[in-house]
Amino acid sequence: xxxxxxxxxxxxxxxxxxxxxxxxxxxxxxxxxxxxxxxxxxxxxxxxxxxxxxxxxxxxxxxxxxxxxxxxxxxxxxxxxxxxxxxxxxxxxxxxxxxxxxxxxxxxxxxxxxxxxxxxxxxxxxxxxxxxxxxxxxxxxxxxxxxxxxxxxxxxxxxxxxxxxxxxxxxxxxxxxxxxxxxxxxxxxxxxxxxxxxxxxxxxxxxxxxxxxxxxxxxxxxxxxxxxxxxxxxxxxxxxxxxxxxxxxxxxxxxxxxxxxxxxxxxxxxxxxxxxxxxxxxxxxxxxxxxxxxxxxxxxxxxxxxxxxxxxxxxxxxxxxxxxxxxxxxxxxxxxxx
Numbered sequence: 110x111x112x113x114x115x116x117x118x119x120x121x122x123x124x125x126x127x128x129x130x131x132x133x134x135x136x137x138x139x140x141x142x143x144x145x146x147x148x149x150x151x152x153x154x155x156x157x158x159x160x161x162x163x164x165x166x167x168x169x170x171x172x173x174x175x176x177x178x179x180x181x182x183x184x185x186x187x188x189x190x191x192x193x194x195x196x197x198x199x200x201x202x203x204x205x206x207x208x209x210x211x212x213x214x215x216x217x218x219x220x221x222x223x224x225x226x227x228x229x230x231x232x233x234x235x236x237x238x239x240x241x242x243x244x245x246x247x248x249x250x251x252x253x254x255x256x257x258x259x260x261x262x263x264x265x266x267x268x269x270x271x272x273x274x275x276x277x278x279x280x281x282x283x284x285x286x287x288x289x290x291x292x293x294x295x296x297x298x299x300x301x302x303x304x305x306x307x308x309x310x311x312x313x314x315x316x317x318x319x320x321x322x323x324x325x326x327x328x329x330x331x332x333x334x335x336x337x338x339x340x341x342x343x344x345x346x347x348x349x350x351x352x353x354x355x356x357x358x359x360x361x362x363x364x365x366x367x368x369x370x371x372x373x374x375x376x377x378x379x380x381x382x383x384x385x386x387x388x389x390x391x392x393x394x395x396x397x398x399x400x401x402x403x404x405x406x407x408x409x410x411x412x413x414x415x416x417x418x419x420x421x422x423x424x425x426x427x428x429x430x431x432x433x434x435x436x437x438x439x440x441x442x443x444x445x446x447x
Contacts, residue, residue: 110422111429116311120342121154123161126410130350131158134376137167138352139207141238142173142214142250143197144179146313146436151211151345158349160187171195189441197232201241209352212249214436215285217278220345224277232284239292239300246299246355248348250290253306253337253365254279258396258443261335265399268304270359276445290359294432299355305364306337306400308344309419309427313434320370320423321433323379323387333441334393337365337400340419343412350409362408368416375420382424394443396416 110116140152152170159166169189174180180190193200195214203245216230235249256266257273286302293300307315315338322329347364354360373389380387414422 110311110426111431113312113432116117116426117150117153119190120150120310120345121157122342123154123158124346124413127154127158127346127350128162130164130353131155131166132164132354134209135400136208137169138209138211138349139169139171139205140211140213141171142212143170143183144174144176145213146434147308147341147345148172148213149179149183150310151213151348152183153186154345154426155349156187156341165412169205171204195238196229198237198390200434202239204241206244207242210238210247211348211352212238212247215250215282223382227277227281228284229408231278231281232288235285235386236288236292239289239298240296243292243296243298243325246290246352248301248351248355250348251284251286251304251305252279252282253330253398253400254445255283255286255304256398256400259399260395261393261397261399263399263403264403265337265369266363267401268363274445275443279445288393292321293357299357300359301351301355302359302361303348303351303364304361304400305344306398307365307438307440308339309423310341311423312432312439313436314338315438315440316375316419316423317427317433318437318440319375320379320427323376323385324383324427326385326388328390329372329376329387330391330441331389331393332391333397333443334367334372335399336372336396336440337368337402337421338370338416339366339402340362340412340414342414347409354408362405363402365400365402366416367402367406367411369399370416378420379424380418382421
């Protein structure tokens with residue numbers, strides 16, 4: 110793959126399981142916050158599934174769409190586009206009543222500099238959305254950052270484990286979850302909290318950050334020496350299919366890869382592809398931010414793009430000078446400062 114169109118086509122391949130589940134989802138689907146890193150490919154994947162299923166269903170993408178080209182691209186795929194600032198009360202209220210909501214709005218980067226906007230986006234707005242769409246099913250994106258750091262020898266936190274958020278971003282995301290939980294109980298709204306970490310395509314993500322470091326001949330900081338990662342196409346498919354698993358009280362689901370991935374081993378694999386040597390600084394700590402996605406795998410199966418596939422694809426993307434997005438994950442951050 111050399112172009113973003115080729116990457117999107119690869120990421121938006123439709124599985125037989127998604128075709129069957131899209132038929133079972135009653136009504137149209139509206140994606141709130143659809144202009145971010147994952148939203149466009151999620152919308153395209155859902156539309157591809159609808160076309161392959163041969164059913165009549167709309168996908169509606171809602172975002173501020175500051176870049177008109179992104180909105181036009183979605184329209185060219187048959188997706189309805191609504192430009193709206195969800196923090197604007199009037200613009201939120203006039204959104205159509207849709208039975209299925211995928212909520213992707215949120216704020217991570219810059220959270221330490223403007224905490225008020227972080228809390229407004231991540232905790233206040235979810236309450237407004239939950240109340241506005243109290244008669245809908247809602248898949249609400251969250252993050253594995255709500256968990257504490259755990260021993261790297263563990264298989265990661267389970268959905269039943271107690272949260273332990275580190276830093277403003279993680280705390281505000283737990284606030285988002287609890288606000289959705291409150292309105293789910295109050296209004297009997299079926300909600301699924303989608304705890305994701307870390308999704309990648311080839312334009313951004315943990316693997317790209319490691320690959321760029323190694324290819325540039327720089328030393329990789331391995332203080333946080335382990336992480337989870339999952340292919341974005343799989344995460345998008347799971348998010349759509351989760352509309353069939355929303356519950357009240359809320360259901361919580363960890364979404365990530367099944368492996369505990371070593372930063373050192375990953376760097377060495379990239380070094381082999383780039384025909385160089387990996388250099389390291391720091392010492393691996395005994396703890397990391399890790400999630401156990403066994404429940405997700407039981408419900409939806411395993412990703413069709415493996416860790417080794419992602420490493421190879423990422424390396425070739427860099428070699429081919431593919432487009433990248435400058436939104437680092439800060440997976441090495443241990444104090445929660447984003």
